[in-house]
Amino acid sequence: MSSRLTTPPSWMPGFDRMLLREPIELGCYNDRPLSGGTFHSHAFYEIYYFHEGRCTYLIGDSVFALKPGDLLLMNGLTLHCPNVEPGSRYVRSIIHFDPAWVCRELPESARSVLLDPFETLRNHRMTLTGQRREEFERLLEDMNRLRGAEAAFKQERLKLRLQEMLYVIAGWCQSEVQQQDSISDKERHVQHVVSFVEEHYMEDLTLDRIARDMHLTKHYLSSLFKEVTGTTVFKYVYHRRINQAKILLRLHPHMSITDVSRAAGFKHLAHFSRMFKTMVGTAPEHYRKSQGELR
Structure with missing residues (x-):
């Protein structure tokens, strides 16, 4: 890796x-x-x-x-x-x-x-x-x-x-x-995927790129990750990106939503807003406002 x-x-x-x-x-x-x-x-x-x-x-x-x-x-x-x-x-x-x-x-x-x-x-x-x-x-x-x-x-x-x-x-x-x-080879491969995502989530990630870095085939990588974690590689990637967006929204109240989106690894603001609302249950602007009220 x-x-x-x-x-x-x-x-x-x-x-x-x-x-x-x-x-x-x-x-x-x-x-x-x-x-x-x-x-x-x-x-x-x-x-x-x-x-x-x-x-x-x-x-x-x-x-x-x-x-x-x-x-x-x-x-x-x-x-x-x-x-x-x-x-x-x-x-x-x-x-x-x-x-x-x-x-x-x-x-x-x-x-x-x-x-x-x-x-x-x-x-x-x-x-x-x-x-x-x-x-x-x-x-x-x-x-x-x-x-x-x-x-x-x-x-x-x-x-x-x-x-x-x-x-x-x-x-x-x-x-x-x-x-x-003492973990198994399967778990070690998945840990390497998680580590790779941690270092590169803000970039344009593809399954091809991740599999190439892991020296695994795409099919084996996908089935292995799902077997060990219960979710897909890209559901995990999006979860990591949305978590990063939540952190930025909390710590940087003056950072624009567009910059938050890009810093978290999303190319398009509309895609970011849609994913954020699906996963968090509210729009990025409303999430930021609610965090400000909790301080």
């Missing part, structure tokens, strides 16, 4: 393609207010830890209502965005890292252990409590202290500390990763 990140059209507002300046970038206990969420993606991995506040975090079409102690592991490619309740404190720690640099010179078996939670579980939420929470926050504090010190070989020492943190996280995720590793 291709892991190439598609570049969004220049007209898509509220989107940022982040670049990494250092192999490890650490921002701990950041309480800077966030005014309006911005969808972003990146080709590096992210460890996100929520300390305090009221925030929902959107990753693709998943919405996580965060609580203190929540840890998010993200592969970065999926569009993601925090949505902070107005007036609420928002305290978070974020570690961005280049997985190739962090795992350089490690044996393949160690690399697999450290990165499997990001590559197998993709975008995963854990709630840390008790000793786990204490251990993670102790590791985080140690990294933050080193980052602020005048120290020789700082990046190399940060790498060692991050590797220790990744080993701890891998231990916590071991059972989930093993469950994913």
